[in-house]
Amino acid sequence: MFESTFADAGRRDWAGDEGDGVDAGSDAVTRIATVGCGNYARSVSIPAMARGDYAAPTVVVSGDAEKRARLVDEFGVTAIDYDEYEAGAATDEYDAVYVATPNRLHLPHVETAADHGKHAICEKPLEATVERAERLVAACDDAGVRLMTAYRMQTDPVIRRLREFVAGGGIGDLQRAVGDFTFPVLGGDAGPDQWRLDGRLAGGGALYDVGVYPLNTARFLAGDDPVAVSATTRSPDPAFDEVDQHVDVRVEFGGGADADSADSDGWIGNVSASFSGHPNTSLELLGSDGRIAVRSAFQPGADREVTVETAEGTVKLAGVGADETVEEFDYFAHAVATGGDIEPDGADGLIDMRTLAAAQASARTGERIKL
Incomplete structure (x- = not known):
């Protein structure tokens, strides 16, 4: 049983033999806006998107002008602040939003994504309280957009x-x-x-x-x-x-x-x-x-x-x-592109x-x- 289970430890069981019709690097990749550019987002998450097959970082949202400038130089993304994000700036440049702000700010930022008709992957835990987390989930359900809780270990x-x-x-x-x-x-x-x-x-x-x-x-x-x-x-x-x-x-x-x-x-x-x-x-x-x-x-x-x-x-x-953070964003992006399940x-x-x-x-x- 060992051999059959671990013979191909890096297998992407969620992608299917042919990627379910989504070609890596094609126009079907999911473009992601990162909301909140703290150290983890800058040093782990955004680079992981850039290394992926099905995800691409295209927009960053930050209140820090210096961070925005550095990310533009490093990744060639469009950079906007939070007021611009809420107002709908650059919505034609991303398909989904990755929310990486402090827990109590997840709700308004996911609600904004849902209002713009964008799918969301939200860092864990979903919010600072159960009531706010329930409102966050309801906002995505009401808007008909996909929501993934960013449990990267589930995609390792x-x-x-x-x-x-x-x-x-x-x-x-x-x-x-x-x-x-x-x-x-x-x-x-x-x-x-x-x-x-x-x-x-x-x-x-x-x-x-x-x-x-x-x-x-x-x-x-x-x-x-x-x-x-x-x-x-x-x-x-x-x-x-x-x-x-x-x-x-x-x-x-x-x-x-x-x-x-x-x-x-x-x-x-x-x-x-x-x-x-x-x-x-x-x-x-x-x-x-x-x-x-x-x-x-x-x-x-x-x-x-x-x-x-x-x-x-x-x-x-x-x-x-494999690098489970790359897997996390590719898993999400592939599900968005194909309508596949998000566990x-x-x-x-x-x-x-x-x-x-x-x-x-x-x-x-x-x-x-x-x-």
Whole structure:
């Protein structure tokens, strides 16, 4: 089973043998406007679009004239500010919008895209609150435009092969998933005056910004959704007085949310996330008949280090797959061009929003929260 699953670890299962009639580099590519040009958008997302087969960066939206000028020079894009974006400038130069602004600004920027009849790929989490995220999804539904939550890990070919392996019974019945994302948000030149530490803009701290990665990836691999959560948070550093610095979440899957206790049937996910400490990204799935461990699990463009253990033996994979950020935008662009399915859609993003909010409620009250 190892050989059949991982023989072609970089396969784009979403494109079909012939790209579903969309030629890479053709006029059918999806032109994307990037709204919000922070470091991640400039150094990771826009370059990934430029390297892709089905996506192309054509417009950038920023309130910083210097950033606009640099991006024009580097990528040959059209640059506009937020007022111009809202007014409809350059709408003939893009087909879809990538929203990469702080969480609480996602709603107005996606609403603007929908008003202009443009599809949207929106960074995770979808918004700062569940209510605002629901309005964001409704805006796209009402306008009849496509919406993708930017879960790049769902498009990583290695993660997709692992999902096939789990679905095929490769590790038996899933019993536990353990994931961690530790990101020292104050590292390097970064200081406390940043939107990630602003509770209103961010909605949450480590939980919202990086905890969503192991949560969503575990859901994706298992093909299952949470039914209840229990959580604790800690923020010993005064710099994190508005957001969680450390968070640990126990996520229950299966067994039904109406079970009387946390000991119901199903399986458990343990998710941890931190805004300080030694950098780490890892995910482990334990089943009745095997184990999967992924190191360098969530860094952009990292080579996944995968270990699969079953009764058949142990297989270790490294340096396989592809840059998942390139895959993310090509996946979205291809779906827009062909009308294909988008798995990480608005509904998928809302499941995580509700789970994150329940984890916050549990941390405040000390209670197990049913979903």
